[in-house]
Amino acid sequence: MRLRTPTTRTYKDAINALNTLQSNFASIEANRKLGPNVDRHALSLNEVIEYTKRLGYSTTDFNKLNIIHITGTKGKGSTCAFTESILKQYLNIPTSPTSTSTPPITKIGLFTSPHLKSVRERIRINGNPINELKFTKYFFEVWDKLSTTTSSPEEWPTLQPCDTIKPMYFKYLTILSFHVFMQEGIDTAIYEVGVGGKYDSTNIIDKPTVTGISSLGIDHTFMLGNTIDRITWNKTGIFKSNVPAVVSQQFEHPETIEQIKQRSIELNTDGLEIVKSLPSTIKLGLAGDFQRQNAALAVRLASIHLKKLGFNPKEIPQIIEQEGNEIVIEDLSEKFLTGLLQVHWDGRCQILKNKPGFDNITWYIDGAHTLESINVSSQWFKNELNNLIIQDNGKKKRTKILLFNQQSRENASALLSKLYENTSGTFEFDHVIFTTNITWSDGKYNSDLVSLNNSAEVVDKLIIQKGLAQTWSELDAKFKRTHTRKHIFHDIETGVNFIKSLTKSSENSEIEVFVCGSLHLVGGFLVVVDNERD
Structure with missing residues (x-):
């Protein structure tokens, strides 16, 4: 990948470079077929140690964090x-009166994943994502160092000096986080495991x-x-x-x-x-x-x-x-x-109400994407809805909508079935909407949300979305319910605009929307409702 000179490289350049490190769908499928191969995973972890060594760190250096x-x-x-x-x-509070050390917590670092709207959310200092300037600076310090250093070919035949060979996406961000925290003088750090x-x-x-x-x-x-x-x-x-x-x-x-x-x-x-x-x-x-x-x-x-x-x-x-x-x-x-x-x-049992341009709509947002999390998330939404009904004695008309996607998991239908079963018998959704994780109606993602991990053909042909709609129809037939209208949209923006259009035809109705199934869907949704285009 050709990059601008160091003095002219921008945050967008950093994100474009980072996106080249994503595993594409074909490589993910190849790895999936190998299964949980211990030797392969152990080698991958040792490579992280080697990359940090090329940056000038030993793993014991990170103990000071x-x-x-x-x-x-x-x-x-x-x-x-x-x-x-x-x-x-x-922060900046003295320790025990008997301690002679300086205040031990002056900067708190947090490394987490995945991000919702911006990749900078993954690397935080004192609660805030690092800014674009710092992200760009440290990103290219790591990029350039790994481009100009080599590993012993005898010990590391898989690592090469060529600047097109870099750690993959998550691995690179992990290494970057250690570099950021060391350079920024972090003295307490919290690390969330990826997988x-x-x-x-x-x-x-x-x-x-x-x-x-x-x-x-x-x-x-x-x-x-x-x-x-x-x-x-x-x-x-x-x-x-x-x-x-x-x-x-x-x-x-x-x-x-x-x-x-x-x-x-x-x-x-x-x-x-x-x-x-x-x-x-x-x-x-x-x-x-x-x-x-x-x-x-x-x-x-x-x-x-x-x-x-x-x-x-x-x-x-x-x-x-x-x-x-x-x-x-x-x-x-x-x-x-x-x-x-x-x-x-954000994105975890989050409620947004009456956002500008979305009057009378309340969004209930949770990136639940496992059977366990779908179980508790759908129970949370059901409880919130029941509380509203109790408050107004059921007198208000409420249009209930589900916005759902799960692009990456083989058990997407099982997740949807668990959600259906948890809400069945309490209320019926008036509309269920299945979209891809594509951000905008022109078919584009925001740069921070670009995903190469899924089959482009499956996304373009809406194969998963059609399958989810079929699952919902089968559940309706099983439970003898026919009230729900199903919709399939190619992108999140179109789905959100459809929901917005219902405010014109649902006079005197409160619209309650449950957004769940994927943190990637939730991230794209938050970008759309805030209209934060690149």
Whole structure:
């Protein structure tokens, strides 16, 4: 790829270069057929170490970032957000009075994925995505360094000096995040695992302050395996010797607890805690009862982290130990309560009401994309709708709409079926809309949202969308329901405009729209409703 000179390269140039690193559909399918090949994954992780070495870092250098490492199937992103929000309350706060060190938290870094609207969301400092100028600067520092350094051909025959050979998309962003955080002087960092744990690109971390696992479930089976045992083994791969490990209660798969305990012993962690959900009396900034699990995990991760940094124990919530490694958290300080309340995490049980240009429309947005997350997300939407009906005694007319897509997963129909079953018997959708993840009606994506991971033919022919519509028709027939009108659109903008058009024909009606099935759909949707074209 030909790039402009360093003095003229722009953020758009950085994004265009980054997009060349995406795995295309053909290579993803080839990898899928190989299955969860351990040797291949181990080599990939070692390559991340080698790339960071070419940037001038050893993995032990990253210990100064004081990293909290978090994985899981459902809720790991929300757990990261809660943890970050709690720790922000301690920025520039002195540690224990007996400590002679400078304030240990001056800059908090967060690395997370995927992004919704902008790739810069993946690399945050003190709660904010890094700006375009910094992203561009650091992106090309890494790009140029990897273009002008080489690896030993004897040790690394797969790595070449040619500047067209770079780490793939997620791997590159992981490496970039370490470079950004080191250069920016981050002294507390939170890393969300991308996929799995053991062989994830983030798992080059040598000595985190603590590791955490949120709710586990079946996902990414072609990489991790198709049983909960194999997935649990992989997720617990982030456990480190002499590092505390904290795990959420596993309501969906309680059978994983014994394996987690065994893995904790095998990997010599500094203890294992299974943390119970926070009580309903504690107010959270994220909607959904299931968030109490994630919030409890975040509270314990933040507590252990602060203790390691030397903070006054009186500032740290107390725990009551129970049988079988289980703990209950109590006596949260004002800072912890504030952090839990002030957390913000777009695209997760998010409600947008009466946005400019969308009068009388309320959007209920959640990027649920696994069976477990679809289950809790659809229950959340149903509860929100029921509360509205109770408030107005059912007197208001409400048009109920589903905007759905799942372009990447083989079990898209199973996800839709779970959503249907959860809402069936309570209400019927008036309209269900199936779109692709293409952003605009002219067939273009915003640059940050370009996806090469899916078959272009499948997208263009709306094959998945037609299949989802067929699934809905079959469910309607099974449950003897015929009220719902089904629509298939080629892009998100057209789907949103159709919903907007219903405000003209639905006088005196409130329109309630549930947007879910994919974080990629949610990201594109948020761009469209905010009209943020490139």
